Amino acid sequence: MSMEQKTDKVYQQVIDYISCLIKEGILKKGDKIPTERDLSVRFGVSRNSIREALKILEVIGLVVRRQGDGTFIKEQFDDCLTEPLSMVFMLEEIGIDDIFQFRNMIEVQTVVLAASRITDAEIQQLEMTYQNMIRETDDVNKAKYDIEFHHIIAKASRNVLILNSYNVMSSLMGAFINNIRIKVLEGGGTEEVVSAIHKKILEALKSRDPQLAEVAIKEHMEVINSMFKQV
Template sequence: MNNVVNEPQSKVYIETIKQIQNIIANDQLTTGDKIPSERELADRLNFGRSSVREALRALELLGLIETRRGEGTFVKDFGGHHLVELIGGFILQTGRAKDDLVETKRVIEEQAITLAMARITTEHIKKLRILIECAPEHCDKEFMKSIFLATNNRLLLKIWLLLSEYYIASLPLENKLDLEIYENLLSAFEEKNLNLAFQQIQKMYE
C-alpha cells in the first residue's frame, strides 16, 4: 500500500531535480551564479513549492548548490565537495584503477589541447602569459583549466575537473613545478604547434 502512494511522489521528486538541473544548464549558470528563487522555480516548472524545496535540499546535500542566508541559492563548484573524496577513496584502491585514472586524464587533456588549438583566442593566450609571468606558482592548477575554458566545451571541463580531484586526492604530486613545461605549452599555442603541446603533456606524466 505504501509503495503505491510513494512511487508517484518519488517520480515527482526526481523529475523536479532533473528540471532544476535543466534550468541551470539552459540558463548557462556556472559556479558562483545565483539560481532562480524557490518561487520562480515553482512557477517555471509548474511544480508545488514543497517539491521544489525538497529538490533544492537534495541538490545542496550533493554539493551542487549552496544557500547563503539573505542572498539566495548559488551554483557550487561540484569538484570541491566531499563526495569526490569519498568516492575516490573507494574506487581508486587498486593500481589498475589508478593507472586508468592517469590514462583517462591524459587522454582528455590531449583532446582538450586539440580543440583549444583551433578555438583559442588572442585574449586567452594573453591570460596564459599573464599567469606564467605574474602567478607562476598557480600554473599547476590554473593553466590546464584555462586551456579547457578555451575549448568552449563546458562538459569537457567538468569531466576534467572531477578527474583532477580524484587525481590530486589519490596520486598527490611530489615533483616541483616545472615552469618550462608551461612556457613551452604557451609557445605551442602561439605557434599552433600541436606536436610541441603533446610533448609537454608527456613530460608532465613522466
C-alpha cells in the same frame, strides 16, 4: 538514481519535476524555482517533504537557497558533483595509473580545442602565468602557477562537458597525488625541462596550431608520467 523503495519517495518526484522544468528549458541558470508552498500544493504533501527535496538539490549543487528569498538555480556549476564523484572513485579503488590516463585524455583534448578557440586575452593571461611560474622561487607557489596554466587552457576549450571533466580530474589529482610537481622534480625532473614543455605548449597555442599543440601536450604528459614513475 536509485529505483528502490518506490513508495514514500516524494523527494524523488519533486526532483524529477524540477529536472523536467530544466530539460524543457523553462528553468534556466539563476532562475527562482517554484516556492515551497507551490510545490507542496502541487504534490499534495507537507512543506517538510518539499524542503527535504530542495536540500537534496542543494547538496548535489544544483540550487542555492537564500534565506527569506527562495531557492534559485545556480549560476555556476564548475565544482558541482566533484565531491560525490571523488567519493565514488575512492570506493572503486582507482589507482595512480587510472588517474594519469584520465588526465592524459582530458588534457590532450583541452589543448587541442583551445588551440583554435583561445582568445587574445587568454593568451596574455597564459603568458603571464607562465612568466610567473618560471620566475617564482617558492615550490608551492610555482605549483599553483602550473595548475593555473592548465586551468586557463581548460577554460579556453569552451566545452562545458570537457571543462567539467577537467575539474573532476583536477580535484582527484589534488586528493590522490599530493604535490605531484614536487615528486616529479624529486624524481629527476629538472625545472628547465618542466619550463620548456610549458613554453612549447604556450607557443603552439599562440600560433593557434592544434597539431603542434597536440604534440606539445603529449610530450608534456609523457615527461611527467615517466618522471613520476621513477619516484
